[in-house]
Amino acid sequence: MLQSKGIILTIIIACQLLVVLDASVMVTSIPEIGRSLHMSTVNLTWVQNSYILAFGGFLLLGARAGDLLGRRRLLGAGIGLFTLTSLLAGLAPTAVVLLVSRAFQGFAAALATPAALALLSATFTEEKERSRAIAMYSAVAGAGGGIGLLLGGFFTDFISWRVGMFINVPIGIVLMYLVRRYVTESETKTGRFDLGGALTSVVGMSGLVYGFVQAAGQGWGSPGTWIWLGIGVASLTAFVLVEKRAGQPIVPLRLFASRQRSGAYLGRFLLVGGNFSLFFFIPQYLQNALGFGSLEAGLAFLPFTMAQFGMMFVMQSLVRRYGNRILLIVGLLLAVVGTLWMSRTIAAQTAYFPQMFFLMAIMGIGSGLIFQPLTALGLSNVDARDAGAASGLINVAHQSGASLGLAILVTVFNASFQAGQGSGQPFAHAVSHSLLGSAVFQASALAASLLLLMPARALAQKPVG
Template identity: 70%
Template sequence: MHQSKWIILTIIIACQLIVVLDASIMVTAMPQIGRSLHMSTTSLTWVQNSYILAFGGFLLLGARAGDLLGRRRILGIGIGLFSLTSLLAGMAPTAEFLLVSRAFQGFAAALATPAALALLSATFVEAQERSRAIAMYSAVSAAGGSIGLILGGFFTDFISWRVGMFINLPIGIALLYLVLRFIQKTSTRTGRFDLWGAIVSVMGMTALVFGFVHAADQGWGKPETWISLAAGIVLLAAFVLIEARVTEPIIPLRLFASRQRSGAYLGRFLMVCGNFSLFFFIPQYLQNVLGCSSLEAGLAFLPFTGAQFGMMYLMHGLVHRFGNIKVLMTGLLFAIIGTLWMSRIVSVQAQFFPQMFILLTIMGIGAGMVFQPLTVLGLSEVDPHDSGAASGLINVAHQSGSSLGLAVLITVFNVAIRTDQPSKMQFAHGVSESILGSVIFITLALVVTFFCFVPSSQPARKQGLTDS
């Protein structure tokens, strides 16, 4: 691989890392954030959701902006805005200021991420180089949550949770310089922004997440819960109608004409619904039940992270020998087995080593085998004019799964504990039930994979989908 390509890949991976990392870096810091800004447990969930919802909701608009205004320009704007809003979030004097800053962080990430992925596709056109580049990109995307937990725990225990936001500023400035220095200007074209589509999609997802979070906090009997859920469904249906009618939609519905691509998007959504929520519940269990510190709770995910990065070096050979579909299904089976076993051992008497250590390793291997094939299949046979929208849709599936999966499983957790002040035994039971919910999501991802890919695996091989 040429040196200039390595530099571009480094820029893209670093950009993706700080964006994904910020979705989890606050998790181990939640108790300190709550004390310093006087936030309740329910309001703390929005520290993550305000970021994730804005990120996922505006990704398609960000992808469209890259297509129309040039991907280098949008990547630079996204990185610059992300750095500024990170500084504001770290300086937040009130809860409201923090939540607004986190939402703008998510918007900035929505500009930078699809532009970076589209640049990766345009830079690495040779099959072997692209496979290696996507493997590294996918490993960073998947492991960023684990790294965020560790960094968040370290800063919380030894300095302050605010440092997790401040570090983005020097990194962002360095990345902005590298983008302007090493990435060439990309072409622009005329067109329109589907602003209403973006706004309606964000409102719909926010209403759905609010409905589940409100149910977790106030119960299913409250009219606000059902009104919010109904509004979310109606708004998302309206979004589909808007996309079907506008001249230049942010998400061309023709992308779903391919069963393989549709399966890749849905499979990623379901996998992340189950996988991301583990990063929330397991650290809480380690701290509240087993008495670990914030840093110890973050370090506990090293087996998971290490296994994911280890798979990055094996994926090229595995995909070359067995194809994307077989590797994907094997990875999902690993993830299901490890997560199911984890749900059964979580208790007051459980110990981290050796059982949790081994299971987190198995789960990390599974996750490390899943995301690269899903990325390749999600970009398969996409028209060059739709590459930005396709890359944006991959990330939309990822972020939507993060927010909605967590909202659903928080509801499962609260139903299981049935009290505002759970004992250690009750808390452990709630975490166990939530992890079991993760198993259901990942199993559904396996079912989707089977029905969308296995019946047509032979034609897919001829098209280069299984070996790309």
């Protein structure tokens, strides 16, 4: 399937970096985007959510399409569409054009990402090399967010926020060439698309997220809030029923028969629900409350990014010594403690250095311990026929957790902002409560991991690597 494993790994990592950067490069630009395109704080959440909702919503369909049409074809098509829509987003003259372009970027990412992760699973079959490849993939998935914040801040301060979209174009062109040159087509399968499953999953997640965004903007008393939440719940219920009866489902429910894989998917969903919001709220706090510029806000995440990326170089030896489960629990504990402490620090409007600086590093170490184990556990013991669906589920858990977590915590932010109007520092008050919500998500991920991944008999088993 490949001519050079090194080049294949480079393609996989570059594709993942492109996708992750795109989710974060706009974050430090959000205040400037709001000013230039006249968008409110609630509407600005759609700069992120239009991308990650489409991404998460169509991932399962993208994974199935890769099985039926060929992963090389889907990888090339996804990167090509991503490149084109990045150009359109950078040129967007209005908020509507930007949000539509971001949604199509998410759809393109949903085509490319499952194909890239399935390519990793199929290419690196030996345990040691797969562990190394997953470590690098996970490091990029985690640290790429911090790199995006830094690049976005630099471009916003010195050129324009639009450049954050334009840089995808040359990278995408190079990747399309490499895919065409070095990746051979996977064996395709006969079958059909599960359009019913795809439709109900997209409508379900979109309904839930839009319902929470409506709650943030219109309040819980708005009929629209409950209508959209009802549509979301009903559609996701229908999704499960459709998948149970479908001959060729986009989510084979047998994947959830493994307690370990189910725990990895749920843990990832909850963790990212809390973590992604950190990257949304903290940069705005730094800019709006402490007076940081966009680049300064990006630089403020360097302790987090460097600590998380640095963990990549020691993860293999740690996994061999302690196993994925133990590292996951330790990482989650660090994440919860760091986020709780950060929420108290922001409530007191403490200066960035030294307290926030060192908390960023602690949170980065925790994050660096988490994502490789979650990825490895989510792919463990998966049949070859389900490789695409399993990789799709990992990314669905990631993206749907990000979109739903942000939507929920934006409602917390708005309610806290209104309640804190008399405090003299309502913005810091609201961000503090939002980070407290992030810690609740992380603590829930810890509880799920302890319940599903750490039964007494599992501790005696050979570590999953």
